[in-house]
Amino acid sequence: MSKPRVSDLGMLVDLLAGVDTGRRVFGAVMHDYQRGPALKDAEVRTVEEDLGITLPDAFRVFVTTVGADGAGPYYGLLGITPTDEVHEDKPAPRPDRPFPWTKQSPYTEPCAPGGHRLDGTLVLADQGCGERSLLVVTGPAAGTVWTDHSSHEGPLVPEAADFLTWYRRWLDHAFMEWALKAMPMVVWSAALASPAGGAEIPAAVRALVRPLLAASKDAEAQLSLGYLELLDGADAAADAAFMAAADAVNLGLGLGHRVDTIEAQARLHLARACARFLRGDLDAALAEVDAGLALPKIWASTTHELRIARERLLRDVGRHEDALVELDEITAGSHFDPAPHHRLARIHLAAGDIAAAIRVLERGARYDNVLKRVSTLPERVEALFTPVIASLGAGEAADQLAAHAAQLRGGGVTKDANGRLWHNPHTSVGISGFGWHPDTGELKVYYREADTFEPVLLNDVSAEQWQQLISGEESVGQLVTQMTLDPAHAPPV
Known part of the structure; x- marks a missing residue:
C-alpha cells in the first residue's frame, strides 16, 4: 500500500459510496458514507486547549480537510472524543497524561501510580462488541492507533502506525469487501440486461480492486477477479482466475468467511455460467447453473442467484414454460422485494390469466417483510397491487385486481x-x-x-x-x- 495522501481519502470514500449502493460493507448502514463537516483551525485549537493536548499532525489534517466524523472504519469515526472508562467503578483516563505503552499490554499490567492504562488517548471508532480503536495523542507513542479490549479485560494491541495508514487500510479492506460481496451480482445483472454491455463500475474502482483481488489466494477473491476480467472482455484472464478459484476450493481454502467447499463449488458454477453466457454458449451456461443447483445444502442467497440466472437462460433457449415455473419459484422465495411479484403478475396478465396474477400479488402481500420494513396488510396490498393496476388502464383485468385488493385491505x-x-x-x-x-x-x-x-x-x-x-x-x-x-x-x- 502506497503512502496515503489526505487529499485522496475523501475522494475514495465518495467512490466507495457510489458503488456500494446496497451498503454491503460492514458498518456502512450506520455511517452511510456521510462525513461530518471539516473543522476550522480555530475550532481545533479550542478543543486542544480544553483537553490539554496537541492532535497528531495526520489526524489534525484529516479533521480540518476531509471531515471530523462519519464515514470510516468499523461503525464510523466518532470525532474528537476523549476515551472513557468502560468499568464504572474505576476513574476515567485523561488525554493530557502520557500513554504508558509502546507494545501490546495485557489488561492486568500495572500503570504508574495515579495513572490509567488508557491515558493519552481519544476514541476513534467503536468496533462493536465493546472493542474500540484509540488514537494516542500524548506520550512516546503519540500518533499511533491501538485496539482496546478493556471491556472484556483484554489487552491493548497496536493497530496501525498512524491515523492515515489506519484509515487507508480500511478503505482497501472496504473496497475488497464490496468486490467480494457484490461483484458477481453486478456482472450478472449487467450481462442479463445486455450480454454485450459491461456493468457501470468506474475505471478507478476497477483499477483499485484488481490488485487487491489478485493478491489474495482465497477462492472468493479469485472468483470476483474472474468476474472483473469478464467485464473488461479479458476471457483468458477470467478463465485463469476461475481455475485458480477451483484450485483454492480443492485445497480447502474455501470462500473466506464461507469456508464450506460445497458453497464454494456452487459459486464457481455460477461464475462459469456467467462466462459461458457472455460468450453465447447458452446450453453450457444452463448446464453450469443446473450443476450448482444440484449441490446439497448451499446458501439460500446462492440458490436465489442461480435461479435468477436459470430463469433467464431458459427463456433465451426457448423453454418459456420452464422459465415461468422457475420465475414462480423465485417469486415464492422473494420475501423482501415486491419487484419479482410485479413482474410475474404482469407476465400472467399478458397471457390473459387474471386469476394467476391475483394469486401472485396476494402471495406477495402476505409476506410480512416484503416492503423491507414493518408494515400492515393494507400497506402491502397497496404496494403490490397498485403499480400493476396503474399499468393496465381501464378494463376487466384492472377491475378484478382492484376489487380483490379492496377485499384484502379489509372491506x-x-x-x-x-x-x-x-x-x-x-x-x-x-x-x-x-x-x-x-x-x-x-x-x-x-x-x-x-x-x-x-x-x-x-x-x-x-x-x-x-x-x-x-x-x-x-x-x-x-x-x-x-x-x-x-x-x-x-x-x-
Whole structure:
C-alpha cells in the first residue's frame, strides 16, 4: 500500500459510496458514507486547549480537510472524543497524561501510580462488541492507533502506525469487501440486461480492486477477479482466475468467511455460467447453473442467484414454460422485494390469466417483510397491487385486481363451508381472521399458530371485546358498514 495522501481519502470514500449502493460493507448502514463537516483551525485549537493536548499532525489534517466524523472504519469515526472508562467503578483516563505503552499490554499490567492504562488517548471508532480503536495523542507513542479490549479485560494491541495508514487500510479492506460481496451480482445483472454491455463500475474502482483481488489466494477473491476480467472482455484472464478459484476450493481454502467447499463449488458454477453466457454458449451456461443447483445444502442467497440466472437462460433457449415455473419459484422465495411479484403478475396478465396474477400479488402481500420494513396488510396490498393496476388502464383485468385488493385491505368478506363469514387477517396482533355465524351472531376470533400459520379457534368474544383487541383500528361497527351483508346477520355493536 502506497503512502496515503489526505487529499485522496475523501475522494475514495465518495467512490466507495457510489458503488456500494446496497451498503454491503460492514458498518456502512450506520455511517452511510456521510462525513461530518471539516473543522476550522480555530475550532481545533479550542478543543486542544480544553483537553490539554496537541492532535497528531495526520489526524489534525484529516479533521480540518476531509471531515471530523462519519464515514470510516468499523461503525464510523466518532470525532474528537476523549476515551472513557468502560468499568464504572474505576476513574476515567485523561488525554493530557502520557500513554504508558509502546507494545501490546495485557489488561492486568500495572500503570504508574495515579495513572490509567488508557491515558493519552481519544476514541476513534467503536468496533462493536465493546472493542474500540484509540488514537494516542500524548506520550512516546503519540500518533499511533491501538485496539482496546478493556471491556472484556483484554489487552491493548497496536493497530496501525498512524491515523492515515489506519484509515487507508480500511478503505482497501472496504473496497475488497464490496468486490467480494457484490461483484458477481453486478456482472450478472449487467450481462442479463445486455450480454454485450459491461456493468457501470468506474475505471478507478476497477483499477483499485484488481490488485487487491489478485493478491489474495482465497477462492472468493479469485472468483470476483474472474468476474472483473469478464467485464473488461479479458476471457483468458477470467478463465485463469476461475481455475485458480477451483484450485483454492480443492485445497480447502474455501470462500473466506464461507469456508464450506460445497458453497464454494456452487459459486464457481455460477461464475462459469456467467462466462459461458457472455460468450453465447447458452446450453453450457444452463448446464453450469443446473450443476450448482444440484449441490446439497448451499446458501439460500446462492440458490436465489442461480435461479435468477436459470430463469433467464431458459427463456433465451426457448423453454418459456420452464422459465415461468422457475420465475414462480423465485417469486415464492422473494420475501423482501415486491419487484419479482410485479413482474410475474404482469407476465400472467399478458397471457390473459387474471386469476394467476391475483394469486401472485396476494402471495406477495402476505409476506410480512416484503416492503423491507414493518408494515400492515393494507400497506402491502397497496404496494403490490397498485403499480400493476396503474399499468393496465381501464378494463376487466384492472377491475378484478382492484376489487380483490379492496377485499384484502379489509372491506370484503368470504363465507366458509360452515356458513361463517370471515374478515381478512389483522396481522398486527397476530390474528388470522374473525367472523360470525349468520344464524347465531357468534363472533369468532382466530389466531395464527407460530409454526403452522393455520387459523386456530381461540375463543368467542363479544363485539366490545373485539373492539378492544383492534384498538386504533376501525371498530366492528365501521367494518360492518363496509360489508354487503344483511344487517341482521351482523354481531351486536
